[in-house]
Amino acid sequence: MTHRLRSLLFLCIGFLLLNSVSAQKKSTPVFEPAELVNPLMGTDSKPELSNGNTYPAVAVPWGMNLWTPQTGTLGNGWAYTYTADKIRGFKQTHQPSPWMNDYGQFVIMPVTGKMRFDQDGRASWFSHKSETAKPYYYGVYLADHDVTAELTPTERAAQFRFTYPKSDSSFLVIDALDRGSYIKVLPNEKKIIGYTTRAARSNPKNFKNYFVIYVDKPFALARTFRGKALTGKDSLELTTNHSGAVVGFKTAKGEKVNLKVTSSFISFEQAELNLSRELARDDFEATKEKARHRWNEALGRLKVEGGTDVQQRTFYSCLYRTLFFPHKMYEVDAANKVVHYSPYTGETLPGYRFAGTGFWDTFRALYPFLNLMYPSINKEMQEGLINDFKEGGWLPEWSSPGYADIMVGNNSASVVADAYIKGLRGYDIEKLYEALVHGANNEGPISAIGRKGAEYYNKLGYVPYDVKINENAARTLEYAYDDFAIYQLAKALKKPQAEIDLYAKRSQNYRHLFDPATGLMRGKNQDGKFQAPFNPFKWGDAFTEGNSWHYSWSVFHDVQGLVDLMGGKENFVKKLDSVFTLPPVYDESYYGSVIHEIREMQIANMGQYAHGNQPIQHMTYLYNFAGAPWKTQYWVRQTLDRMYQPTPDGYCGDEDNGQTSAWYVFSAMGFYPVCPGTDQYVLGAPLFPKLTLTLENGKKVEIDAPENSSANLYVQDLKLNGKKLEKNWIGHFELIKGAKLKFDMAAQPNTKRGTEESAFPYSFSKNRD
DSSP: OOHHHHHHHHHHHHHHHHHHHHHHHHHSOOOOGGGGOOTTTTOSOBTTBOSOOOOOOBSOTTOSOEEEEEOSOTTOSOOOOTTOOEEOEEEEEOOSOTTTOOBSOEEEEEEESSOOOSTTTSOEEOOGGGEEEETTEEEEEETTTTEEEEEEEOSSEEEEEEEEOSEEEEEEEEEOOSSSEEEEEEGGGTEEEEEEOOBOSSOOTTOOEEEEEEESSOOSEEEEEETTEEOOTTOOEEEESSEEEEEEEEEOTTEEEEEEEEEESSOHHHHHHHHHHHTTTOOHHHHHHHHHHHHHHHHTTEEEESSOHHHHHHHHHHHHHTTSSSEEOEEEOTTSOEEEEOTTTSSEEESOOEESEEHHHHTTTHHHHHHHHOHHHHHHHHHHHHHHHHHHSSOOSEESSSBOOOSOOOTHHHHHHHHHHTTOOSSOHHHHHHHHHHHHTSBOSSTTTBTTTHHHHHHHSSOOTTSSOTTHHHHHHHHHHHHHHHHHHHHHTTOOHHHHHHHHHHTTGGGGGEETTTTEEOOBOTTSOBOSSOOTTBOSTTSSSSOHHHHTTOOTTOHHHHHHHTTSHHHHHHHHHHHHHSOOOOBOTTTTSOOHHHHHHHHTTSTTOOTTSGGGTTGGGGGGGTTOHHHHHHHHHHHHHHHOOSSTTOSSSOOTTTHHHHHHHHHHHTEEOSSBTBSEEEEOOOSSSEEEEEOTTSOEEEEEOTTOSSSOOEEEEEEETTEEOOSSEEEHHHHHTOEEEEEEEESSOOSSTTOSGGGSOOOHHHHOO
């Protein structure tokens, strides 16, 4: 071979190798976690049995508005159920839960053939086979109308694309719903405006959700309707109990009619401003791409590697659910100032505001998750709480969008304290502390703000069973923990020692309800005697959506104190074991029927462990406080594997505003915030061989467990940044500096690691400084 031929051959080989490397680079799959999300997870639910009680939420993270296909009837909290076969429209929603219902909603629906505008007449058969649900996009074929409907969101606006058949009778229905609404059709501008005043569970002042809809096709027909009746042909503006509009046009086969939709809680002018800012000149595909990018960016902060396809899909479907509530209720005005509608005053006021969540659920894991992974959004939420206090006089415990009278506890204390203890700064924490002290020492105008029974609690150390205050033991246990949260914040803010000591003392009030005879928490009468007769399997009564076996573990801040009350570590572990070995018996007499939470415990085949509801969700981690961390590892993995799937029946109870999902995400990471208001996460065991967290400060937390598998679920050894970690917990500030956690996993438990008291997580009784 000549030198020239050899050189040419080498050049060809080099070119081929270069192309091969280039091709490999090009073929490397892009990480798109949004494609792993199933928004239909949890939608196969009903009032009698919750598999999530979710709906397919099409939105951007923490967006002011969410959108969902509506299969349910007007006012039905179960807006979308997987077993339904008809869609009645596409609803702008702010609904946090079916039990809370919705506020500020309206519906859009394409129709062909006859002008059918009432909810049953316009409904169309559909199939999941012709449905595409993504966090950033929803599409479905409406069989009765031969229309393909698509939508994609921004924070305060959305785009719709309806593909019509050939028809001289194509319509668009806008339903502003009942309980007071307004509609106006402006044919010359190809525009419909309106507002709805419908709200549930609270009484917001001067509440209106103003909407503006632009259609890219001239109207050949325009009518309004009142309830089920059309108004006169010249009546294009209507204010009544139930207002709506129909516009019509001729369409060619495959013709796409596009809508730009926006809304505001402030005014029509603000709605127009929201539209111009968020949609500008974007077409449907541009908006869709931006929404897709936002989801991939937000979800991509947690990158899973390995595990099964089902596990990955479950993880990202749960992560998706943690990024909605509370949702933004603030807007940006013409002067680029952040403003919000206040449900307390009915005015437009400066600053941030959020709504649509209940702290009884979310203080446990959802807010701690935000503090770790998305602290900047929680900083805005803390500023929003300041405005709640200034405008309404109290911190909300359930906002929907104003104060909702539901659930117990004073858990805003936890939400505020955990954020500050975890390092959030740049807002008026003194004002929030003032709000906590006010809420802790006063009854509110409704039972769900402030503290119901505050006078009894502060005098006796508990809320008595016999003074006609329902769920009194649950209130006492939660107030005691909330006092701990105030104590922690008071220390951090260097408040007077007498004030610090007061809340430290009150944090021990859980002890008043511990019954040595049963080893469980029990209601207590005003005279100091325990309530009798006592059935630890009785749901409700002294407890909230649970029984004594569930609530007896609600001493998040002083597990060592509870261990001591129960007779030491060995007895404590046996008591924990009993939760799983007891039969799932129950007494529903307080409710008069079997509530869905009872049924979900009964059918789970995990004894008295009722993971489908919040009070007991931290319990599996308590073995770490008594020297048996391998039992935490076992039961957490059992719960991860058995109680969650990326399917319509994929939850084991109400998802509840991200809390039940946050439990999964934290647990898959390998740790959990048993006690918000401290800087510790209690260890379990990771679910995946590798999970990388990219924190907002740019640091990374690498969680490696290369031998992890369905069999290898036990932690043999753990290293933090290359050094052996013997503790059963890891600190928040260790993580946010950037960290490498290396778990050595095996099929058999290591019954020696984490057994020494020096390894146990924080407890007030042991660690008070």
